[in-house]
Amino acid sequence: MTDHALLLVNLGSPASTDVADVRSYLNQFLMDPYVVDLPWPLRRLLVSLILIRRPAQSAHAYASIWWPDGSPLIVLSKRLQEAMKSQWTHGPVELAMRYGEPSLETVLTRLASQGIEQVTLAPLYPQFADSTTTTVIEEAKRVVRERKLPIRFAILQPFFDDPDYLDALAESARPYLQKDFDHLLLSFHGLPERHIRKLVKHIDPKHDLRRPDSVGVSDEVLARCYRSQCQRTAEAFAARMGLRPEQWSVSFQSRLGKDKWIEPYTEARLDELAAQGVKKLLVMCPAFVADCIETLEEIGDRGREQFVEAGGESLELVPCLNDHPDWAAALKRLCERAPQSMV
Numbered sequence: 001m002t003d004h005a006l007l008l009v010n011l012g013s014p015a016s017t018d019v020a021d022v023r024s025y026l027n028q029f030l031m032d033p034y035v036v037d038l039p040w041p042l043r044r045l046l047v048s049l050i051l052i053r054r055p056a057q058s059a060h061a062y063a064s065i066w067w068p069d070g071s072p073l074i075v076l077s078k079r080l081q082e083a084m085k086s087q088w089t090h091g092p093v094e095l096a097m098r099y100g101e102p103s104l105e106t107v108l109t110r111l112a113s114q115g116i117e118q119v120t121l122a123p124l125y126p127q128f129a130d131s132t133t134t135t136v137i138e139e140a141k142r143v144v145r146e147r148k149l150p151i152r153f154a155i156l157q158p159f160f161d162d163p164d165y166l167d168a169l170a171e172s173a174r175p176y177l178q179k180d181f182d183h184l185l186l187s188f189h190g191l192p193e194r195h196i197r198k199l200v201k202h203i204d205p206k207h208d209l210r211r212p213d214s215v216g217v218s219d220e221v222l223a224r225c226y227r228s229q230c231q232r233t234a235e236a237f238a239a240r241m242g243l244r245p246e247q248w249s250v251s252f253q254s255r256l257g258k259d260k261w262i263e264p265y266t267e268a269r270l271d272e273l274a275a276q277g278v279k280k281l282l283v284m285c286p287a288f289v290a291d292c293i294e295t296l297e298e299i300g301d302r303g304r305e306q307f308v309e310a311g312g313e314s315l316e317l318v319p320c321l322n323d324h325p326d327w328a329a330a331l332k333r334l335c336e337r338a339p340q341s342m343v
């Protein structure tokens with residue numbers, strides 16, 4: 001069978017580092033109701049306020065990490081797409097972005113015009129959040145519905161605790177952990193607490209969003225709590241690497257706006273760790289499968305500067321999985337197990 005496509009989907013980046021391109025990308029991203037979950041008039045107002053200053057700041061940050069062939073996130077996702085072509089034997093391997101280009105609309109329409117009717121949709125996020133996983137799935141379904149494309153989906157499920165994924169994560173990070181280091185910080189992308197509360201409140205209204213581990217969290221809550229999924233990934237990774245509890249910790253980065261986001265914040269942890277005497281810090285970012293502005297600029301540049309100013313000696317950023325061969329092999333197995341979607 002060669003008519004079953006694999007469609008990898010990541011977040012997307014601006015078309016260029018021009019302020020106008022960054023503004024248009026941020027507008028599309030933040031106007032997504034799964035990202036800024038406010039009623040349209042309030043969302044429009046808040047995003048318009050953010051768009052006054054943020055595009056110029058973000059354009060500057062993007063320019064500092066942009067590669068000659070484009071955004072690192074896009075370049076690295078294309079490399080993964082290439083690596084997957086020798087893994088996925090059932091049909092074409094395509095890549096789409098939730099925001100910006102190549103859009104899900106463009107890619108799904110092209111696949112349908114080639115006669116492809118079965119697509120395994122792979123949102124490239126290990127941990128589940130409405131602002132990442134759900135919005136990809138809903139956008140893909142919208143395109144198929146509105147364009148009346150004869151496409152059926154199998155959908156890759158969140159893989160935060162999947163042994164194949166965790167083994168690949170361990171193998172890709174191992175060379176960095178074999179060097180001398182004092183502490184490993186696992187810094188995940190943050191989320192407003194509200195995004196998690198609204199998903200778990202019907203199951204366990206008392207679920208504690210500050211709990212220091214995922215031990216004892218019920219499967220039902222775990223399936224919906226991004227923060228607990230991040231902790232489970234970190235715990236399983238640390239166990240695989242034989243790390244002692246004091247050798248590693250978890251934090252959450254990239255807070256935006258005034259809402260309360262899940263804690264501890266990475267910025268605060270960098271100061272705390274330096275104050276505790278940590279000199280050689282390793283940071284890895286397992287919410288991202290590809291390096292991007294959030295890892296390269298926020299951690300690799302600004303985070304390093306902050307840590308050294310606070311008294312640390314060095315901060316080494318462990319690369320994301322990117323196109324590591326173990327990751328490509330793990331992703332193939334994960335995607336082959338993806339369940340068929342009924343709608």
Ligand SMILES: C=CC1=C(C)c2cc3[nH]c(cc4nc(cc5[nH]c(cc1n2)c(C)c5CCC(=O)O)C(CCC(=O)O)=C4C)c(C)c3C=C
Nearest residue numbers: 011012013035058073129131132189256287288292293294
């Ligand atoms: C890994 C999972 C991600 C979650 C969860 C997530 C939630 C989330 N993000 C924002 C706001 C921004 N995120 C930005 C960049 C960005 N975010 C992710 C992933 C997750 N976001 C990635 C992979 C990237 C990098 C994109 C790239 O081009 O490299 C940005 C843009 C950059 C900037 O201006 O700083 C914003 C803004 C919110 C509000 C949110 C949940 C509500």
Ligand SMILES: [Fe+2]
Nearest residue numbers: 011189254294
């Ligand atoms: Fe984000």
Ligand SMILES: [Fe+2]
Nearest residue numbers: 209225227228
């Ligand atoms: Fe939780």
